[in-house]
Amino acid sequence: MIDLIDVHKGFGPKKVLQGVNLSIQTGTSMVIIGGSGTGKSVALKCVLGLITPDRGRILLDGKDTREGDRDAFLARFGMLFQGGALFDSLPVWQNVAFRLLRGSLKRPKAEAREIAIEKLRRVGLKPETADLFPAELSGGMQKRVGLARAIAAEPEIIFFDEPTTGLDPIMAGVINDLIREIVVEMGATAMTITHDMSSVRAIADNVAMLHDGVIKWSGPVSEMDNSGDPYLDQFIHGRAEGPIEAVR
Amino acid sequence: MNLTAPLAALGANVLAALAMIGRVTLYAAETVSHLFRPPFYGREFMNALLHIGWLSLPVVGMTTLFTGGALALQIYAGGSRFNAEAVVPSIVAIGMVRELGPVLGGLMVAARVASSIAAEIGTMKVTEQIDALVTLSTHPMKYLTLPRVLAATLAVPVLVGVGDVVGIMGGYLVGITRLEFNAAAYLTNTMDFLETFDVVSGLIKGAVFGFIVALIGCFYGMHSARGAQGVGRATKSAVVAASVLIFAANYILTELFFSA
Numbered sequence: 001m002i003d004l005i006d007v008h009k010g011f012g013p014k015k016v017l018q019g020v021n022l023s024i025q026t027g028t029s030m031v032i033i034g035g036s037g038t039g040k041s042v043a044l045k046c047v048l049g050l051i052t053p054d055r056g057r058i059l060l061d062g063k064d065t066r067e068g069d070r071d072a073f074l075a076r077f078g079m080l081f082q083g084g085a086l087f088d089s090l091p092v093w094q095n096v097a098f099r100l101l102r103g104s105l106k107r108p109k110a111e112a113r114e115i116a117i118e119k120l121r122r123v124g125l126k127p128e129t130a131d132l133f134p135a136e137l138s139g140g141m142q143k144r145v146g147l148a149r150a151i152a153a154e155p156e157i158i159f160f161d162e163p164t165t166g167l168d169p170i171m172a173g174v175i176n177d178l179i180r181e182i183v184v185e186m187g188a189t190a191m192t193i194t195h196d197m198s199s200v201r202a203i204a205d206n207v208a209m210l211h212d213g214v215i216k217w218s219g220p221v222s223e224m225d226n227s228g229d230p231y232l233d234q235f236i237h238g239r240a241e242g243p244i245e246a247v248r
Numbered sequence: 249m250n251l252t253a254p255l256a257a258l259g260a261n262v263l264a265a266l267a268m269i270g271r272v273t274l275y276a277a278e279t280v281s282h283l284f285r286p287p288f289y290g291r292e293f294m295n296a297l298l299h300i301g302w303l304s305l306p307v308v309g310m311t312t313l314f315t316g317g318a319l320a321l322q323i324y325a326g327g328s329r330f331n332a333e334a335v336v337p338s339i340v341a342i343g344m345v346r347e348l349g350p351v352l353g354g355l356m357v358a359a360r361v362a363s364s365i366a367a368e369i370g371t372m373k374v375t376e377q378i379d380a381l382v383t384l385s386t387h388p389m390k391y392l393t394l395p396r397v398l399a400a401t402l403a404v405p406v407l408v409g410v411g412d413v414v415g416i417m418g419g420y421l422v423g424i425t426r427l428e429f430n431a432a433a434y435l436t437n438t439m440d441f442l443e444t445f446d447v448v449s450g451l452i453k454g455a456v457f458g459f460i461v462a463l464i465g466c467f468y469g470m471h472s473a474r475g476a477q478g479v480g481r482a483t484k485s486a487v488v489a490a491s492v493l494i495f496a497a498n499y500i501l502t503e504l505f506f507s508a
Contacts, residue, residue: 070385074382077383081379081380082376087372087377099384102287103287103385
């Protein structure tokens with residue numbers, strides 16, 4: 001279980017997170033939605049320790065994420081980055097097996113390659129892709145490789161940062177379905193941030209809406225359409241009029 | 249008109265420069281501290297050695313070859329004013345190994361390596377590859393900075409050594425073909441006046457310059473701002489800062505080694 005308790009984070013005069021409180025139950029899929037620049041990525045990076053919150057606590061299974069062995073903590077996570085964040089200098093299979101080729105999860109090279117090819121197959125890529133370099137792949141293929149890398153070490157918790165950004169609607173649907181299947185199959189806890197409402201409906205068990213640095217609404221995805229919350233209603237229906245100011 | 253405004257602007261710039269020196273110093277200390285803490289990434293180190301050392305050989309060799317030749321011509325022309333043409337071999341040798349070999353080698357590596365390191369790491373930063381490294385339990389300082397800094401510190405003295413030999417050869421070729429020196433006498437004069445410490449001091453300078461070049465490249469790459477402009481600015485700053493620091497370090501080392 002992941003708990004964010006009164007998390008604050010600012011960059012200079014700009015206060016991005018202003019007291020975020022959120023709980024993500026083990027084995028569930030939480031999707032955080034909100035407009036651009038509302039701090040969704042910052043919240044996610046705070047959990048991983050990529051950004052240090054100014055105030056508040058983040059707990060993983062009741063323990064403060066800043067305490068204890070950092071490597072052991074990170075070994076529990078997988079992450080799919082918005083742009084894939086694949087390492088240009090490494091072939092695809094070494095990107096996927098990055099964690100299996102070094103550190104505490106190190107395996108023999110042949111075994112790591114085998115696992116990488118299996119994970120590539122799981123995300124719908126052929127074994128021939130393994131020896132290509134990221135620059136030789138399309139955007140959709142890069143997302144799939146990123147997804148394969150996120151699940152390669154079979155983490156308990158997987159984060160997805162804008163998983164469908166930049167993809168056509170069909171490819172976005174494929175990635176959404178893959179994410180849902182993999183999360184269910186692995187029994188993983190998932191945290192996704194997105195603007196894409198089709199992603200929300202495909203991936204989420206629970207939804208939280210971040211606005212003005214706080215969680216305005218959270219609840220099961222089934223209650224999202226009848227929440228009665230004006231912020232959430234405006235966002236999910238994409239209305240220009242409402243409590244969220246639209247800059248024209 | 250506010251009379252204190254220029255002073256305030258000057259003070260702000262001085263403070264910014266001091267803050268930058270502090271950040272680079274802390275970054276250097278952290279880099280060195282990782283030298284004693286596993287894990288170590290041998291493959292990254294070997295790749296860096298290849299890119300920084302082996303692939304810089306042609307540019308360093310060509311630079312020192314032509315400089316050695318030009319130096320011989322200049323010393324001959326200057327020496328002829330007071331009948332001291334015979335000093336060409338020894339002055340070329342001493343000038344190359346003490347000053348020109350290390351400084352030119354360092355500058356060429358700064359142009360070639362500091363820029364590429366800053367651009368590569370800067371691009372990795374803006375495309376979230378550095379964040380990805382962290383989430384994959386890999387410390388960016390260990391994986392990116394330490395192998396490059398270590399490789400440059402070890403490779404640049406070797407490049408300087410090669411540059412010294414090639415530069416002296418450039419002077420020798422000009423000496424025997426254009427200045428009518430006897431080939432055997434030129435070589436004898438070169439060796440007779442060269443002392444071991446002349447060579448060693450140049451190699452030590454090379455190691456320091458290599459450390460500076462890679463460290464500054466990594467530092468600016470890691471602190472690159474977003475977008476193409478951010479990476480471009482980081483690359484430019486890395487080359488400028490590395491070059492200036494090479495000149496500053498060269499003066500300090502020369503004072504330490506050779507001041508009376």
